Amino acid sequence: MRSLSITSRHPLTQLRIAEAALALLDRDGLETLSMRHLGAELGVEGMAIYRHFPNKAAVLAGVVEILLAELVIPPPSGVPWQMVFREVARAYRALLLRHPHAIPLLAALPLSDPATARAAGAVMAQLRAAGFDAPSALKTLATITSYVVGVAQWEVGTAPFRAERDGTFVLPPDADPYLVELAPQLAEADCDETFEFGLDVIVRGLETRS
Amino acid sequence: MRSLSITSRHPLTQLRIAEAALALLDRDGLETLSMRHLGAELGVEGMAIYRHFPNKAAVLAGVVEILLAELVIPPPSGVPWQMVFREVARAYRALLLRHPHAIPLLAALPLSDPATARAAGAVMAQLRAAGFDAPSALKTLATITSYVVGVAQWEVGTAPFRAERDGTFVLPPDADPYLVELAPQLAEADCDETFEFGLDVIVRGLETRS
DNA sequence: GCGCCGTGTTTACGATGTAAACTAGAGCCG
DNA sequence: CGGCTCTAGTTTACATCGTAAACACGGCGC
Numbered sequence: 001m002r003s004l005s006i007t008s009r010h011p012l013t014q015l016r017i018a019e020a021a022l023a024l025l026d027r028d029g030l031e032t033l034s035m036r037h038l039g040a041e042l043g044v045e046g047m048a049i050y051r052h053f054p055n056k057a058a059v060l061a062g063v064v065e066i067l068l069a070e071l072v073i074p075p076p077s078g079v080p081w082q083m084v085f086r087e088v089a090r091a092y093r094a095l096l097l098r099h100p101h102a103i104p105l106l107a108a109l110p111l112s113d114p115a116t117a118r119a120a121g122a123v124m125a126q127l128r129a130a131g132f133d134a135p136s137a138l139k140t141l142a143t144i145t146s147y148v149v150g151v152a153q154w155e156v157g158t159a160p161f162r163a164e165r166d167g168t169f170v171l172p173p174d175a176d177p178y179l180v181e182l183a184p185q186l187a188e189a190d191c192d193e194t195f196e197f198g199l200d201v202i203v204r205g206l207e208t209r210s
Numbered sequence: 211m212r213s214l215s216i217t218s219r220h221p222l223t224q225l226r227i228a229e230a231a232l233a234l235l236d237r238d239g240l241e242t243l244s245m246r247h248l249g250a251e252l253g254v255e256g257m258a259i260y261r262h263f264p265n266k267a268a269v270l271a272g273v274v275e276i277l278l279a280e281l282v283i284p285p286p287s288g289v290p291w292q293m294v295f296r297e298v299a300r301a302y303r304a305l306l307l308r309h310p311h312a313i314p315l316l317a318a319l320p321l322s323d324p325a326t327a328r329a330a331g332a333v334m335a336q337l338r339a340a341g342f343d344a345p346s347a348l349k350t351l352a353t354i355t356s357y358v359v360g361v362a363q364w365e366v367g368t369a370p371f372r373a374e375r376d377g378t379f380v381l382p383p384d385a386d387p388y389l390v391e392l393a394p395q396l397a398e399a400d401c402d403e404t405f406e407f408g409l410d411v412i413v414r415g416l417e418t419r420s
Numbered sequence: 421g422c423g424c425c426g427t428g429t430t431t432a433c434g435a436t437g438t439a440a441a442c443t444a445g446a447g448c449c450g
Numbered sequence: 451c452g453g454c455t456c457t458a459g460t461t462t463a464c465a466t467c468g469t470a471a472a473c474a475c476g477g478c479g480c
Contacts, residue, residue: 186348
């Protein structure tokens with residue numbers, strides 16, 4: 001059919017595909033992100049994507065790459081490490097909350113992924129410059145990324161309990177007693193504050209490290 | 211066909227199904243865990259499972275329930291909270307490492323799940339008894355579960371780099387420079403030690419809480 | 421002008437989750 | 451004891467998925 005659009009109109013590109021995948025992911029969630037839908041989003045036939053990526057996992061890796069590129073980790077400077085550490089953690093959390101459906105993608109990043117290795121390396125460089133020895137820097141990296149991702153997951157997963165901001169939050173009468181006990185705290189929990197609480201805990205713990 | 215085995219031999223049960231699902235999960239991973247495979251594992255036709263669970267998600271919730279039941283959280287006692295806290299964290303980590311393929315299932319537990327609410331409630335009870343106020347206890351719970359799950363994911367995800375215990379670990383010559391920088395530390399990282407490092411950080415951070 | 425190559429299309433296959441119709445055995449009631 | 455019903459498992463069917471393979475077509479080099 002429409003003859004000119006085959007290649008001249010808007011040639012397919014790894015970047016364009018990955019961006020469309022991210023848009024679809026943000027809009028409709030991970031479940032419904034299929035190759036065919038992605039093709040449709042690009043005005044193309046689904047199988048066309050395989051000219052640019054070997055498989056779906058590679059497309060998702062492309063999405064991860066875009067997302068991690070959003071995260072800027074400054075090179076080492078004179079700023080106290082605690083400050084940089086906090087800012088990077090906050091930036092990562094903000095990134096995750098901007099793309100909640102992408103969290104599962106970022107929750108188990110293999111270091112064999114280049115984008116992941118790049119971000120990890122940049123954080124390591126900061127920590128090393130702040131006087132951490134290599135093993136400590138690595139453990140610290142593992143600790144903070146785990147914390148940030150975990151809390152973001154927690155926030156998104158408990159969002160339903162927090163939804164009723166103004167109204168009364170009622171849960172079904174046959175609800176688990178433990179849930180009943182937990183619900184009030186959940187309803188009035190402030191996520192930003194919760195995050196800063198744990199971040200403080202970790203920073204203070206690192207400061208007093210042996 | 212075989213007449214007597216229809217119900218008398220080994221009746222299907224929610225528990226039996228969930229156990230089989232866990233076995234299959236441990237053996238073959240999450241990807242290949244399908245209703246038909248699960249049916250086959252139980253000597254039954256796949257669709258039979260829908261007599262006992264409304265859908266696959268419910269089966270997986272059953273698996274989660276079994277797993278969380280493996281985690282015993284003692285009721286409050288005179289033991290210092292730091293000790294209990296550490297032991298529960300270690301037990302949870304051990305559970306995750308015993309079932310590495312189940313980690314994604316446990317990484318984003320919604321509190322609407324009864325088994326989750328139960329475990330969360332038990333930890334909260336411990337913390338409350340140790341003098342934490344309710345909001346702090348909740349935030350602390352979020353912090354520690356995030357940390358434990360995140361580190362377990364990290365361990366499993368970086369396992370390939372650690373595999374070559376005795377031999378020399380070589381990575382492809384075109385590997386990302388950041389990866390090259392990271393690899394040696396990864397190769398000789400001790401996971402138990404890494405975990406204890408972060409756990410210490412968190413406990414010390416909590417001890418000095420304002 | 422003509423063939424090739426790169427890009428997108430078509431068709432096809434096996435697997436998945438699950439709805440709906442079906443079936444066979446057990447237990448109850450007369 | 452004969453038949454009804456209820457329950458647990460089977461069969462068939464459908465839409466959707468990832469992706470392999472064959473095909474078609476338009477722009478570029480000869």
